[in-house]
Amino acid sequence: MSTPAFPRPLPRVEGDAAPFWKAVAAHRIELPRCTACGTLIFYPRTFCTRCHSREVRWEEISGAGRVYTFSVVHRATHPWFMDKTPYVYAIVELEAGVRLPTMLVGCATEDVSVGMPVEPVFERASDDVVLLHFRPRSA
Amino acid sequence: MSGSGGIAGIAVAGVYEHPRRSAPDKTAYQIAAESARGALEDAGLRLSDVDGYATSGVGPIGVLSMCHHLNLRPDWIDSTAIGGSSFVAQVLNAAAAIRAGLCTTVLVTYGSTAASDRFAVGTGGGSAGDPPDSFDVPYGPTIVGAYGMVAQRHMHEYGTTSAQLAEVAVTMRRHAGLNPDAKYREPITADDVLASRVISSPLHLLDCCVISDGGGALVITAEERARDLAKPVVRVLGGGMAVRHPGIGVRDITDIAARQSGKKAFERSGVRHEDVDLCMIYDSFTITVVETLENLGFCELGEGGPFVQGGRIGLGGALPVNLDGGGLSSNHPGMRGIFLVIEATRQLRGECGARQVENAEIALCHGTGGFLGIRHSGATLLLGRA
Ligand SMILES: [Zn+2]
Numbered sequence: 001m002s003t004p005a006f007p008r009p010l011p012r013v014e015g016d017a018a019p020f021w022k023a024v025a026a027h028r029i030e031l032p033r034c035t036a037c038g039t040l041i042f043y044p045r046t047f048c049t050r051c052h053s054r055e056v057r058w059e060e061i062s063g064a065g066r067v068y069t070f071s072v073v074h075r076a077t078h079p080w081f082m083d084k085t086p087y088v089y090a091i092v093e094l095e096a097g098v099r100l101p102t103m104l105v106g107c108a109t110e111d112v113s114v115g116m117p118v119e120p121v122f123e124r125a126s127d128d129v130v131l132l133h134f135r136p137r138s139a
Numbered sequence: 140m141s142g143s144g145g146i147a148g149i150a151v152a153g154v155y156e157h158p159r160r161s162a163p164d165k166t167a168y169q170i171a172a173e174s175a176r177g178a179l180e181d182a183g184l185r186l187s188d189v190d191g192y193a194t195s196g197v198g199p200i201g202v203l204s205m206c207h208h209l210n211l212r213p214d215w216i217d218s219t220a221i222g223g224s225s226f227v228a229q230v231l232n233a234a235a236a237i238r239a240g241l242c243t244t245v246l247v248t249y250g251s252t253a254a255s256d257r258f259a260v261g262t263g264g265g266s267a268g269d270p271p272d273s274f275d276v277p278y279g280p281t282i283v284g285a286y287g288m289v290a291q292r293h294m295h296e297y298g299t300t301s302a303q304l305a306e307v308a309v310t311m312r313r314h315a316g317l318n319p320d321a322k323y324r325e326p327i328t329a330d331d332v333l334a335s336r337v338i339s340s341p342l343h344l345l346d347c348c349v350i351s352d353g354g355g356a357l358v359i360t361a362e363e364r365a366r367d368l369a370k371p372v373v374r375v376l377g378g379g380m381a382v383r384h385p386g387i388g389v390r391d392i393t394d395i396a397a398r399q400s401g402k403k404a405f406e407r408s409g410v411r412h413e414d415v416d417l418c419m420i421y422d423s424f425t426i427t428v429v430e431t432l433e434n435l436g437f438c439e440l441g442e443g444g445p446f447v448q449g450g451r452i453g454l455g456g457a458l459p460v461n462l463d464g465g466g467l468s469s470n471h472p473g474m475r476g477i478f479l480v481i482e483a484t485r486q487l488r489g490e491c492g493a494r495q496v497e498n499a500e501i502a503l504c505h506g507t508g509g510f511l512g513i514r515h516s517g518a519t520l521l522l523g524r525a
Pocket residue numbers: 034035036037038039048049050051052053
């Protein structure tokens with residue numbers, strides 16, 4: 001008996017976050033920075049929730065970062081991920097100063113460690129959406 | 140201790156924990172209703188005395204269906220939905236509502252058939268949705284993974300070990316052995332925990348709470364009134380609630396909501412840490428207990444691992460935790476908060492038999508709701524024997 005295919009859970013490229021996903025689709029990481037107080041904002045919002053300014057400027061930031069923490073998932077719960085285990089669900093801290101939830105790819109699960117340097121992998125997930133994965137940084 | 144300011148003079152007058160851990164023959168509403176009857180009988184009250192009602196885990200307007208089911212027409216209703224901590228928060232809400240004169244007698248109920256429904260409690264799913272979910276869901280979060288990430292970081296920063304986490308599970312199981320209603324009662328060792336399969340690293344199967352059916356209920360009323368009711372008065376001394384999330388980009392995931400809600404609870408009640416005779420800590424996972432004890436201030440940040448070792452959190456230890464066996468061994472129908480208040484109340488009344496903490500005068504309850512490593516709520520409550 002074949003299992004029904006579940007659609008992969010993907011972000012909608014709309015609203016405040018649309019420029020982020022469009023940039024990722026073009027293999028760049030861009031985030032808004034508040035021009036009033038200088039705060040880099042992740043994830044994107046309509047206004048700066050620190051100082052209320054609506055003046056945000058999108059800027060490209062480096063994808064260089066380190067693993068802040070991770071968990072090797074052996075039992076998935078979303079149906080799309082069930083045959084993808086084990087996979088590495090992680091938070092990466094970018095040098096630009098923000099921490100992003102992500103998936104770590106391109107290395108054995110037992111080789112992942114906190115603090116490990118990583119770089120982005122732009123994973124095409126559908127016609128419209130590219131996801132921001134990370135892998136160990138090449139020397 | 141008589142409680143503080145705005146919520147002084149409020150008591151837990153009735154409690155009931157549904158004894159079933161597997162109830163495939165019952166509905167969730169049935170369990171909630173049976174629990175309501177139990178808690179009201181415990182207090183010596185009737186449904187007709189209830190003029191305030193609170194529940195959670197019943198969907199956006201399920202509280203209306205529950206009022207219908209219980210044939211209640213309350214003057215005050217609350218369906219706070221902040222995860223498993225909701226019922227702890229609702230005791231505070233009820234206390235404030237009674238003090239404000241909005242109602243006099245609040246019934247809080249919970250019922251769930253999580254185990255029989257084979258519903259994966261607290262697990263993720265659905266589409267990626269809108270932000271913030273859409274920045275997380277595409278990468279495969281799970282509830283165990285979200286707590287696993289917290290444990291991994293805790294190990295990295297503080298050197299906490301899996302053996303230390305296992306000690307929490309071993310202790311809860313020992314307590315469950317003293318609770319005839321607990322789901323799992325056979326003793327386990329730290330080696331058993333470490334040998335159980337990894338669900339999401341570094342958490343093993345036995346680092347995770349059980350999935351059961353179950354439910355319970357509380358009756359909250361003015362202390363003055365509670366004195367005339369059936370059971371010894373248990374006072375609400377103080378409490379607090381809080382939320383933690385990654386804000387606009389950077390969160391220290393070892394800083395949890397308990398730090399904020401616990402501080403408020405201690406300040407508002409005037410209780411000192413050394414006054415607390417027992418804790419009821421939401422033990423969704425072993426790491427939850429370690430981080431909660433730290434963030435509540437029972438030990439320094441990072442010292443939770445050593446703190447839970449050596450019998451300290453066991454019956455007879457300096458700070459017994461989860462005498463009923465906790466979510467790790469007794470019951471976890473999806474939202475455990477109500478059981479924290481029920482067991483704390485029974486302990487303060489001295490009703491707990493083999494698992495009774497001797498001369499318990501003050502108990503702390505702390506509920507966590509949601510995903511500790513992503514977004515979560517915390518609700519702390521200090522209760523005291525009158
Ligand atoms: Zn700003």
